[in-house]
Amino acid sequence: MAKRESSFxxxxxxxxxxxxxxxxxxxxxxxxxxxxxxxxKAKAQAEAxxxxxxxxxxxxxSFKTLTEAGGDSLEFFPAFKGGELxxxxxxxxxxxxxxxxxxxxxxxxxxxxFSGYSVLEHKETPGLGSKMDTWFNNTKKPNxxxxxxxxxxxxxxxxxxxxxxxxxxxxxxxxxxFLEALSLAYDSYKKNKE
Amino acid sequence: xxxxxxxxxxxxxxNPVFVLLLGMCPTLGVTSSAINGxxxxxxxxxxxxxxxxxxSLVKKGIPxxxxxxxxxxxxxxxxxVVELTMQAYLPSLFKSLGxxxxxxxxxxxxxxxxxxxxxxxxxxxxxxxGxxxxxGFTFAxxxxxxxxxxxxxxxxxxxxxxxxxxxxxxxxxxPGAFIVLGYLIAALNLIKKND
Numbered sequence: 111m112a113k114r115e116s117s118f119x120x121x122x123x124x125x126x127x128x129x130x131x132x133x134x135x136x137x138x139x140x141x142x143x144x145x146x147x148x149x150x151k152a153k154a155q156a157e158a159x160x161x162x163x164x165x166x167x168x169x170x171x172s173f174k175t176l177t178e179a180g181g182d183s184l185e186f187f188p189a190f191k192g193g194e195l196x197x198x199x200x201x202x203x204x205x206x207x208x209x210x211x212x213x214x215x216x217x218x219x220x221x222x223x224f225s226g227y228s229v230l231e232h233k234e235t236p237g238l239g240s241k242m243d244t245w246f247n248n249t250k251k252p253n254x255x256x257x258x259x260x261x262x263x264x265x266x267x268x269x270x271x272x273x274x275x276x277x278x279x280x281x282x283x284x285x286x287x288f289l290e291a292l293s294l295a296y297d298s299y300k301k302n303k304e
Numbered sequence: 305x306x307x308x309x310x311x312x313x314x315x316x317x318x319n320p321v322f323v324l325l326l327g328m329c330p331t332l333g334v335t336s337s338a339i340n341g342x343x344x345x346x347x348x349x350x351x352x353x354x355x356x357x358x359x360s361l362v363k364k365g366i367p368x369x370x371x372x373x374x375x376x377x378x379x380x381x382x383x384x385v386v387e388l389t390m391q392a393y394l395p396s397l398f399k400s401l402g403x404x405x406x407x408x409x410x411x412x413x414x415x416x417x418x419x420x421x422x423x424x425x426x427x428x429x430x431x432x433x434g435x436x437x438x439x440g441f442t443f444a445x446x447x448x449x450x451x452x453x454x455x456x457x458x459x460x461x462x463x464x465x466x467x468x469x470x471x472x473x474x475x476x477x478x479p480g481a482f483i484v485l486g487y488l489i490a491a492l493n494l495i496k497k498n499d
Contacts, residue, residue, distance in 0.1 A: 114364070114365055114367050116367040116369040116370070117367070120367045121369060121370045124367055124370055125370055125374065125377075128374045128377050128378065129377055132378065136381060136384055136385070139384070139388055140388060143388040143389060143392040146392035147388070147391050150392060231399075235477065236336045236476045
């Protein structure tokens with residue numbers, strides 16, 4: 111078979127054929143992977159909720175609320191044990207990370223203290239800002255530990271800014287953003303309770 | 305050229321990263337750990353293999369003047385297939401590589417092999433070439449990622465080797481990628497010179 115000539119008709123027909131076949135193949139793959147992708151996302155979220163809250167046996171219906179500052183709404187996941195509300199997981203975020211958007215699942219127990227957190231999404235520097243998933247969770251360092259604390263009694267700002275929480279070494283911007291996200295979650299939690 | 309030679313040229317003699325210096329963006333961007341390098345390398349290998357096969361199959365039917373757009377569409381299709389599959393079945397790897405997967409489309413290595421090799425050779429040779437080049441790319445990325453991970457975070461494939469207090473942080477940051485790549489290229493040139 112000789113190579114096809116670059117005539118106008120040939121070029122148009124070839125490109126239409128190539129793109130058509132590509133589109134059909136992608137449609138098929140998309141259809142095939144749609145289910146598993148959604149399942150994987152839902153699973154990651156369910157695991158994050160489990161991680162940040164005390165043990166619960168039933169998740170209530172989730173709902174979204176707008177924040178006072180505007181911007182995206184936060185999603186609330188109330189959790190129950192024996193019919194009693196024992197905590198709320200809140201999917202919160204900040205756009206002020208060192209590399210922009212950070213999304214965090216924060217748990218608040220029934221007394222209004224943080225019961226845990228899990229970083230869902232971030233683009234912070236590996237080895238520096240990325241340490242936030244363990245830094246504020248370190249039981250041995252009370253000054254950087256946020257669990258069991260509430261912005262009511264603790265100043266949720268880094269110590270450099272006069273707050274009560276020690277920032278990650280060499281990652282003050284990430285730490286500020288992290289605490290901002292937690293404060294945002296707490297504020298809308300409080301507002302929602304009223 | 306024998307098929308074995310065709311296959312093995314991707315590792316040292318014509319290594320896409322160390323010798324041809326193709327596909328530098330993902331090379332420098334994702335290699336902060338060995339596992340990221342491996343994931344990126346294998347994803348690229350798959351795209352390279354599949355696009356080389358398809359391009360060598362359809363090369364006669366594609367008029368010369370539109371061959372580049374046609375190749376790009378073929379490559380982009382396979383990249384999207386990889387992206388969706390990874391998102392569905394390897395969500396944690398997708399989380400760390402997600403940003404770079406779509407960039408495989410414009411990785412000059414993939415288009416370069418389609419244009420320079422697959423559009424001139426038969427299916428078998430193109431397959432071997434794609435596989436060899438892809439694995440050579442993977443080898444380079446894992447080496448680079450491994451060295452940076454060991455020096456920069458004291459780990460290798462997530463296994464802690466020495467405590468974090470002694471690490472040299474610069475190696476997991478962007479400048480470290482350039483430094484390690486420079487030394488690796490120099491070392492490889494030395495080996496080749498002595499051959």
